[in-house]
Each structure stands twice: as structure tokens, then as C-alpha cells.
Amino acid sequence: MSEKKEEPSYPLKTVHDFLNELDKEWDSFRTAALIGIITSAVLLAFIVFRILLFLAVLRKPGPRLGLFASLDEILFLILIAAFVIYEISLLLRQYRFFKKWERRVGLLLHLEEELLTDTEREEADAGNSLKNQKPPL
Numbered sequence: 343m344s345e346k347k348e349e350p351s352y353p354l355k356t357v358h359d360f361l362n363e364l365d366k367e368w369d370s371f372r373t374a375a376l377i378g379i380i381t382s383a384v385l386l387a388f389i390v391f392r393i394l395l396f397l398a399v400l401r402k403p404g405p406r407l408g409l410f411a412s413l414d415e416i417l418f419l420i421l422i423a424a425f426v427i428y429e430i431s432l433l434l435r436q437y438r439f440f441k442k443w444e445r446r447v448g449l450l451l452h453l454e455e456e457l458l459t460d461t462e463r464e465e466a467d468a469g470n471s472l473k474n475q476k477p478p479l
Contacts, residue, residue, distance in 0.1 A: 361451045372440040378433045386426045
């Protein structure tokens, strides 16, 4: 009976695998941050429009609802606006992070590929030099 010796499972085999996987996912993360910024800005514009419309209704002459009756809607809109502004700031920081590190990771990936090809060349040259050597007498 031969028992198979199980090798430990690592989340990452090599740095090369990590860099290739990161390079594939990078654009989708950056694009998602950009789409989030745009949709949040549209939502913020809608909220500002809604607040202005509500203030225009309050200024209109005629029977009024009263400030206390409409206070909950004003507070709700202000709270939503605050959360949307906070979300936009987080997405902007995320987008800047991806933009800043995209170049660095690209350079690292390029350097790593150069090192791999240099190592392969050196191994090939070492193999050729061993073939060209004369056997000892």
C-alpha cells in the first residue's frame, strides 16, 4: 500500500502567479470604482434636485404643511446626501489607489518577466556549455 503524501496547500504558488492574477483583476476593480463614483454623483444630483424642489414647495404661497410636519423629509434628505458624499469620497480614494498602484504593479510584472527570461537564458547557456565540453580522459 502506497500512501500519498499530501503537500501543504498554499494560497499562492509563486509571485508570478500572484502578479498575473492581480493584473487580470486590476482593470475591473478600477472600473468598478469609477462606475460607483459616477452613479453616486448622479444620485447626489438627484438628492440636491429633490431638496431644492422641496424648498420651492415650502416657499409657495397657500396652505402650508408647516415646518415640523416636513422636518422628517428634510432630515432624511440631508442624511442621504451626507452618506452619498461620504461614499463618493471613499470611491475617489479607492480610484486614486488603483491608479497609483497600477503603474507600480505593471512595472513589477514587467521586471519579473525580464528576470524570468534572463534566468531561462542563463539556464539554456549553462546547458549548452556543458554539452560543448569535452569529456575528461
